[in-house]
Structures are given as structure tokens and as C-alpha cells.
Amino acid sequence: MVNTEIPKHCTASPSSFSGTPLLTINREATVDLDSTNSFEGPEKLLEVWFSASPLSLPEASAPGGLKVVPSEVWKEMLDLVNCKVLSIVESEDVDAYLLSESSMFVFPHKLILKTCGTTTLLSGLPKILEIAALGAKFPHALGDAVRGTATAAIPYRVFYSRKNFLFPDRQRGPHRSWRDEVKSLDRLFLGGSAYMIGKMNGQHWYLYLTEPNTMLTPPATPDREQPVKVLDLGESRLRAKAQAMDLDDGQDETLEILMTDLDLENAQQFYLDHASAVAEGQYFQQAHKARKEMRTHLGSINDMDEGEGIDRFRANGGVIEKICDDSVDVFSNTSDGYSASASDDELTYPQELTTEGHALGTVVSDSSGLSAVYPTSRYPDARVDAYLFTPCGFSANGVIPSPDEEGSTHYFTVHVTPEPHCSYASFETNVPASQTGRETADVIQQVVGIFKPGRFSVTLFEAKDVADEDMSNAKKKASKWEAIKGYRRVDRIVHDLEGYDLVFKYYERFDWEGGAPRLGEVGF
Numbered sequence: 001m002v003n004t005e006i007p008k009h010c011t012a013s014p015s016s017f018s019g020t021p022l023l024t025i026n027r028e029a030t031v032d033l034d035s036t037n038s039f040e041g042p043e044k045l046l047e048v049w050f051s052a053s054p055l056s057l058p059e060a061s062a063p064g065g066l067k068v069v070p071s072e073v074w075k076e077m078l079d080l081v082n083c084k085v086l087s088i089v090e091s092e093d094v095d096a097y098l099l100s101e102s103s104m105f106v107f108p109h110k111l112i113l114k115t116c117g118t119t120t121l122l123s124g125l126p127k128i129l130e131i132a133a134l135g136a137k138f139p140h141a142l143g144d145a146v147r148g149t150a151t152a153a154i155p156y157r158v159f160y161s162r163k164n165f166l167f168p169d170r171q172r173g174p175h176r177s178w179r180d181e182v183k184s185l186d187r188l189f190l191g192g193s194a195y196m197i198g199k200m201n202g203q204h205w206y207l208y209l210t211e212p213n214t215m216l217t218p219p220a221t222p223d224r225e226q227p228v229k230v231l232d233l234g235e236s237r238l239r240a241k242a243q244a245m246d247l248d249d250g251q252d253e254t255l256e257i258l259m260t261d262l263d264l265e266n267a268q269q270f271y272l273d274h275a276s277a278v279a280e281g282q283y284f285q286q287a288h289k290a291r292k293e294m295r296t297h298l299g300s301i302n303d304m305d306e307g308e309g310i311d312r313f314r315a316n317g318g319v320i321e322k323i324c325d326d327s328v329d330v331f332s333n334t335s336d337g338y339s340a341s342a343s344d345d346e347l348t349y350p351q352e353l354t355t356e357g358h359a360l361g362t363v364v365s366d367s368s369g370l371s372a373v374y375p376t377s378r379y380p381d382a383r384v385d386a387y388l389f390t391p392c393g394f395s396a397n398g399v400i401p402s403p404d405e406e407g408s409t410h411y412f413t414v415h416v417t418p419e420p421h422c423s424y425a426s427f428e429t430n431v432p433a434s435q436t437g438r439e440t441a442d443v444i445q446q447v448v449g450i451f452k453p454g455r456f457s458v459t460l461f462e463a464k465d466v467a468d469e470d471m472s473n474a475k476k477k478a479s480k481w482e483a484i485k486g487y488r489r490v491d492r493i494v495h496d497l498e499g500y501d502l503v504f505k506y507y508e509r510f511d512w513e514g515g516a517p518r519l520g521e522v523g524f
Contacts, residue, residue, distance in 0.1 A: 040422075042424060045113075046113045049110040050138045050155055051065075061137045065107070073131055074131070077124045080124045085100075089397065091401065093108075094107050103397050105413075118170055118172050129153050130149040133151045158185070158192070158208075160185060161459075188217055192210045193209055194207070198493065205258075251463070252430070253462040254459075254461045259448070261512070262453050270388070270394045272391055361394065364388055365396055370450060374398060382400050394414070402435060410429065410431040411429065439480055445485060448487070456506075458481075
């Protein structure tokens with residue numbers, strides 16, 4: 001269960017029923033949200049770093065870096081992306097924004113923006129650079145007509161990635177193809193590198209990244225020739241090593257699990273009707289338990305007809321069933337049902353447990369097991385902010401402060417589109433494996449067990465060990481999560497990138513009979 005107390009340096013999650021002046025819920029954005037037409041589950045993921053760590057912010061920048069920027073300013077940027085803020089959970093190290101289409105995380109030194117559907121994420125990138133310059137006072141250069149801004153902060157590094165789209169023809173703006181996205185990024189940054197990882201005619205993943213100390217593309221001149229890209233690998237590797245030593249705790253890593261073809265029955269838990277039934281069962285079960293405890297404390301109630309006027313129910317896979325045998329003692333300690341008395345103890349069932357929102361989001365987070373991925377027994381200050389959509393669909397942000405008081409705060413984020421014809425779920429986290437006390441394979445196995453996909457891909461993006469010249473350590477780590485119970489590995493690729501090791505793996509369930517995957521987008 002999620003801790004409902006407000007941890008140090010954090011606001012309360014909107015999914016708890018306690019208020020706090022630091023909590024922000026955008027109730028206007030939650031009106032008429034409907035996931036019926038949100039067919040494109042695979043997200044676009046952007047990371048913009050303005051320094052290597054929160055401890056190495058430029059001297060001229062604001063002391064809190066990007067975290068000093070008001071939420072209203074970020075909302076203006078998100079309007080360009082075509083998504084809205086549902087709620088915000090603040091902490092000392094990171095502010096987690098739950099969006100109508102996925103999530104945003106604001107650290108002092110970097111911003112992570114992840115959006116699904118037909119959002120135009122890259123349309124917001126010039127505005128992000130402008131906000132970092134004007135709001136956070138990062139070093140900047142004058143803007144131009146190409147960027148569409150008056151000024152632009154100079155980023156340290158930029159990362160953009162996504163899985164191949166299922167419905168690429170529905171995308172808008174610069175997202176109609178990977179080629180268009182690369183052109184959009186190259187107009188902003190010099191020396192960026194674009195990759196397609198995986199099979200061109202199978203499941204694959206796209207990545208664009210810049211080198212450390214990214215340079216902005218200078219203003220274009222008429223009819224200029226396309227410059228030839230020449231890289232001094234020796235010098236750039238030395239620079240990457242020096243920068244890697246300055247990374248936060250030396251533990252910068254991101255694990256992303258992208259799942260498709262979710263088990264049909266299991267996916268029902270991400271539908272509003274099912275979640276409401278589960279919530280109702282839990283609500284009356286708890287009410288019944290409270291009544292029993294009260295009777296134990298106060299003694300027996302005289303002249304109580306234990307059977308008359310009592311309807312009994314039990315939960316059966318989240319569905320509420322009425323038990324017709326009224327002769328059973330509803331207060332018996334051995335009874336496996338629960339009761340609600342209309343005549344004596346009429347209960348008002350909370351409206352928020354029948355409609356989309358944060359309350360049912362919390363129910364799903366707990367009942368599905370997502371809250372247990374980083375449990376409060378290990379992370380006592382962890383917060384989960386979850387939202388369930390109409391008629392289905394689920395999003396959650398987790399803010400995970402390190403159990404070590406000197407450690408950093410990390411995150412995880414989950415997004416689910418359960419409709420059978422386009423089912424998809426994603427799980428992403430930067431909680432270091434060394435901090436969890438578990439192997440990466442254990443986290444993958446737990447997450448896959450929650451969603452039961454027919455197939456999934458995993459990417460592990462990890463800061464390079466400066467002593468690992470031949471990638472032997474990276475390959476050794478990758479081999480530890482080679483076997484995932486119930487699945488066979490179809491593809492495995494290890495990349496030696498600038499300052500990072502990247503491992504990509506693709507799995508299919510042993511009993512999968514769904515045929516070839518829906519690729520949607522093939523190649524470039």
C-alpha cells in the first residue's frame with residue numbers, strides 16, 4: 001500500500017485523501033478526459049540536460065535551476081505539445097507532473113518529458129530552451145527564426161527516443177516520421193547522432209542524442225551547403241570520461257520496458273468499471289471490519305437481528321456478487337464475505353470511487369502491484385500519484401527518495417492503454433539497480449508479471465564506467481537479465497555510445513500465438 005502520510009520535502013499525492021497547500025491538482029484539465037481515441041500508446045521521450053548533475057549547475061544559473069520555474073510557465077510550454085497538467089507532486093530534488101498524455105519530471109539540472117498519442121513533443125523543445133534561459137538563467141545564445149524563440153539556453157546533452165509507432169499516419173507536426181524528427185532536432189543542435197536499434201522489419205527503437213557540451217546550430221544563411229560531420233573520437237571520448245565522473249552519484253541509468261499485446265483478462269484491471277468494482281469491494285470490506293472492531297470494543301449490541309435486512313456480498317475477481325443465504329452470521333470471524341446494512345448503518349459510497357480520477361488511480365496502483373515495485377518498506381518516503389481514465393487507461397508517477405538521507409530522489413512512471421486492438425504499457429525508472437538491492441532482471445520480471453504482455457522490449461541506458469574500455473562490464477551486466485521467466489529473447493543489441501552503454505532486448509512469450517507484431521512504422 002502507498003504511504004498516505006506526507007513525507008519530508010514532498011507534497012501529498014493527489015491520490016491520498018489529505019490536503020496540503022503545496023499540492024496542485026488541475027481539475028479543469030480532468031473534465032471530459034476520455035481515452036477512447038488514444039490509440040497510440042508508445043511515447044515520445046525527451047531529456048534535456050543543462051548540466052551533468054544538480055551539483056554542477058553553472059555559476060550564473062538560478063540556485064534551484066529549472067525547479068525555480070513556476071508551473072504556469074511549464075503549462076504554457078505544454079500547450080505547444082498539446083497536453084495538460086493533471087497534478088503535481090513536489091519534492092526537494094524533483095517535481096513530478098502527471099499529464100493528460102503521460103508525464104514530465106523537472107530536476108534542477110534537467111527536464112524529462114514523455115508524451116503519448118498524437119502530442120507534438122518536439123514542438124515544445126524551443127520553448128524549453130527559452131524557459132531554461134529566461135527562467136533558470138542558464139547560459140544562452142540569441143534565438144532565431146528557425147528556433148522561433150528570442151533566446152535559447154545551451155544544453156549540456158539532449159536525448160530523444162521512442163519505439164516505432166503503431167499508427168504513424170495519425171501523428172502530427174515533426175512526428176510524421178523518424179526522418180522528420182531528426183531534421184527537427186538537427187535544426188537545433190550540431191553534431192547530433194540518430195540511431196535505429198532493432199530489426200527494421202520488426203520491433204525497433206529510435207534514439208537521437210548529442211555529445212556532452214552540446215552546441216546550438218548557428219542561424220542558417222541562404223543556400224548554405226550541408227556541412228560534413230567530422231568527429232574526433234579520441235578527443236570526444238576523453239571529454240565523455242571527464243564528464244561521466246561528474247554525473248550525479250555516478251549512477252545515471254534509465255530502464256525502460258515497453259510492452260504490447262497485453263493479456264486480455266489481466267488488462268481489465270485498467271478499465272474504470274473493473275476498478276470501481278474492486279474499490280467498492282474494498283470499501284465495504286473495510287467498513288465491515290470497522291463495525292466488527294467497534295462491536296468488539298463496545299460489547300454486544302442487544303436485540304440485534306443479525307440476519308434481517310442485511311444484504312451480503314463478496315468480491316469475485318473484482319466483481320461484486322450478492323450472497324443469497326441471509327442466515328449466515330454476518331459478523332462471524334470466519335465469514336469470508338462482507339455486509340452493508342441499509343437500515344442500521346447506511347453508508348455513503350464516495351463519488352470519487354465511481355468516476356475517473358486519482359482515487360481510482362490509487363486503487364489500481366495498489367491492486368495491480370505497481371506500488372510494490374518500490375515498496376514503502378524499502379522506500380518509506382515514496383509517493384505514487386496515479387490517475388485512471390474513462391473508459392480505460394492508466395497513468396502514474398512515482399517519486400522515490402533514496403532511503404539513504406544523502407542520496408538523491410529518483411522516479412518511475414507507468415502508462416497503460418489496455419484496449420485489445422492497440423494494447424500497450426510502459427514502465428520507466430531511473431532508480432539505480434544498486435540502490436534496490438535487486439538485479440535488473442528481478443525488476444523486469446516483476447513489472448512484466450503485472451501486465452503479462454505477449455511481447456516486450458527493454459532498453460537499459462547506463463552511464464559508462466570509465467574503466468570499462470572494452471564494455472566487458474556492460475556485457476556482463478546485460479547477461480544477468482538474459483532470461484525472463486515465461487519469455488524467450490528474440491533480439492539483443494549492445495551499443496557503445498558517447499558516455500553511455502545501451503542494451504536493447506526484445507522478448508516474446510513462449511505461448512504467444514498472436515502472429516507477427518503490428519509494426520505500423522517500418523524503417524525511416
